[in-house]
Amino acid sequence: MHSFKAPPMKRADVRQLALKLRRELGMADRLWFPILEFAELALPQMDKNYSFEVVESSELGSSHGLTERIDNQITIKIRDDIYDRAYRDEGRDRGTVAHEVGHYLMHAKSPALHRHFGNSLRSFEDPEWQAKCFQGELLVPKHLVMHMSVSDVERLCGVSRDAAEYQLQLYRAGK
Amino acid sequence: MATKFGNLLREIRHTHAELLKDMADKLGVSPAFLSAVETGKKSIPAGWESSIAKAYRLDAMECEKLRTAIDQSAKSVSIDLAHQSAERRGVAVALARQFDQLSDTQLEMIKKSLFVTTNRKKDM
Numbered sequence: 001m002h003s004f005k006a007p008p009m010k011r012a013d014v015r016q017l018a019l020k021l022r023r024e025l026g027m028a029d030r031l032w033f034p035i036l037e038f039a040e041l042a043l044p045q046m047d048k049n050y051s052f053e054v055v056e057s058s059e060l061g062s063s064h065g066l067t068e069r070i071d072n073q074i075t076i077k078i079r080d081d082i083y084d085r086a087y088r089d090e091g092r093d094r095g096t097v098a099h100e101v102g103h104y105l106m107h108a109k110s111p112a113l114h115r116h117f118g119n120s121l122r123s124f125e126d127p128e129w130q131a132k133c134f135q136g137e138l139l140v141p142k143h144l145v146m147h148m149s150v151s152d153v154e155r156l157c158g159v160s161r162d163a164a165e166y167q168l169q170l171y172r173a174g175k
Numbered sequence: 176m177a178t179k180f181g182n183l184l185r186e187i188r189h190t191h192a193e194l195l196k197d198m199a200d201k202l203g204v205s206p207a208f209l210s211a212v213e214t215g216k217k218s219i220p221a222g223w224e225s226s227i228a229k230a231y232r233l234d235a236m237e238c239e240k241l242r243t244a245i246d247q248s249a250k251s252v253s254i255d256l257a258h259q260s261a262e263r264r265g266v267a268v269a270l271a272r273q274f275d276q277l278s279d280t281q282l283e284m285i286k287k288s289l290f291v292t293t294n295r296k297k298d299m
């Protein structure tokens with residue numbers, strides 16, 4: 001068994017990346033990030049080698065999404081049921097799309113992922129941890145939510161209750 | 176990778192600020208089906224040229240662009256053989272069966288006979 005090791009990125013680095021993206025899009029001060037519009041409409045304009053697809057579960061199986069790189073072509077594939085729910089603004093499924101966008105930004109373009117054998121990875125070198133961290137940081141911007149309730153974060157940022165609780169706990173613990 | 180037709184549909188969506196789901200609803204299919212057509216995994220359904228033209232009110236030039244994209248991206252061509260003479264049916268079936276084996280010369284001959292007006296212009 002092996003996993004993939006990514007160049008190290010701690011939460012602070014991932015937060016900076018998410019904030020940089022929001023700033024570039026003029027969305028630094030908005031609670032709601034239109035993640036589907038970004039992945040489907042904006043990203044293809046910014047990167048001609050990128051595309052977005054919705055695929056049937058027969059193709060993705062138990063995976064909710066996948067970021068695939070073939071030569072220089074990068075594709076985010078989202079399973080059809082997840083896509084439908086993300087379209088209806090379900091927090092958990094918006095999170096899945098944001099997770100794949102994280103893989104696109106941090107891993108798919110970088111040739112530096114390499115196989116890692118042996119001990120378990122440290123979290124800040126684990127691409128899965130980095131993408132999970134990115135989805136939380138992008139959808140729940142720390143600088144806007146510190147004094148908000150879990151329910152308000154859930155509703156206004158469009159994330160699951162679990163995600164809202166998790167991010168707020170982190171932020172309030174000074175992370 | 177999207178086909179030419181797929182790229183054109185993406186352009187139309189971008190112009191109208193629409194997502195796959197919005198366009199799929201207009202065409203009466205699922206977003207996954209539309210996505211598969213765009214990448215050439217599924218054939219372009221018959222009737223989409225007019226459905227798209229109508230749904231997005233394409234003008235003559237845009238319709239022409241759409242037709243060209245469909246021609247360039249189609250994975251198969253169907254010929255309606257109902258009400259055709261035996262001779263015409265025979266030609267269509269023979270062409271379909273032997274299409275892969277046609278030599279360049281044979282292909283050129285067919286092209287010349289089909290696009291005779293183009294050749295005339297070139298000869299002038």
